[in-house]
Amino acid sequence: MSHESIPLAGVIGFPIIHSRSPQLHGHWLKTLGLRGHYVPMEVHPDNLAEALQALPKLGFVGVNVTMPHKEAVLELASHVTDRASLIGAANTLIFREDGTFHADNTDGYGFIENLRQNAPDWDPQVGPAAILGAGGAARAVVVSLLDAGVPEVMISNRTQLRAERLAQDFGNRVTAVDWGHASRMIGEAALVVNTTSLGMADKPELKVNLDGLHAGQVVTDIVYNPLKTKLLARAEAQGCVTVDGLGMLLHQAVPGFERWFGIKPKVTEALRDATLG
Structure with a gap:
């Protein structure tokens, strides 16, 4: 008997309190009527590798990465896109079913x-x-x-x-x-x-x-x-x-959201308002 799981995504950083990503992705999830959640998570650098191993097991399909983890995740990824390796940092991770993950940079x-x-x-x-x-x-x-x-x-x-x-x-x-x-x-x-x-x-x-x-x-x-x-x-x-600069934050979120939740979202005035709100 198969069951449909609810996809989870989020953002990891240390600290994470200032991140606008939860409002941003939350607006898309709500307006597109998608089942799914986007969660801010404070992860200490010492716990980064452990957290990235655990998240896929908890139902996460991927996460955004912010300071201070953007460089460290490249060492842990099983696949790094050309642009992420050229930039020397990643901001978007896509988890695979085998527990490995793919690192990209959409900045x-x-x-x-x-x-x-x-x-x-x-x-x-x-x-x-x-x-x-x-x-x-x-x-x-x-x-x-x-x-x-x-x-x-x-x-x-x-x-x-x-x-x-x-x-x-x-x-x-x-x-x-x-x-x-x-x-x-x-x-x-x-x-x-x-x-x-x-x-x-x-x-x-x-x-x-x-x-x-x-x-x-x-x-x-x-x-x-x-x-x-x-x-x-x-x-x-x-x-x-x-x-x-707000548009850069909004647009960099599009590729990750599309990979995690299956729909390419649009950057609109309503999204700007929701992210700043």
């Missing part, structure tokens, strides 16, 4: 889909992209921009060495720019991206000279709290097309 996908939805006239090939920051998020953005056909990516970071290391990993289409010259880099770019947490609520402001911003540019910030960062407000005042 870059979320970043590009957010731009496509909210700056539909953006043409990747029209000119270079300027990226502020050289952490894990910057890596995902670089991979996705090169993939989309951006001719040149310039990276500037307060610690120059990190920017240089990141640039070296990607060859001659990616260059590191001294933080002191970030203003000039911004002026030369068709797309400007802040991948740092600077400008986020409770974090220091992004201290970069923004005089280079001008009409015709697309400017996006991966920070979504506040939705309109000072960078975006300034860009808007200069006549740039601006895209906030």
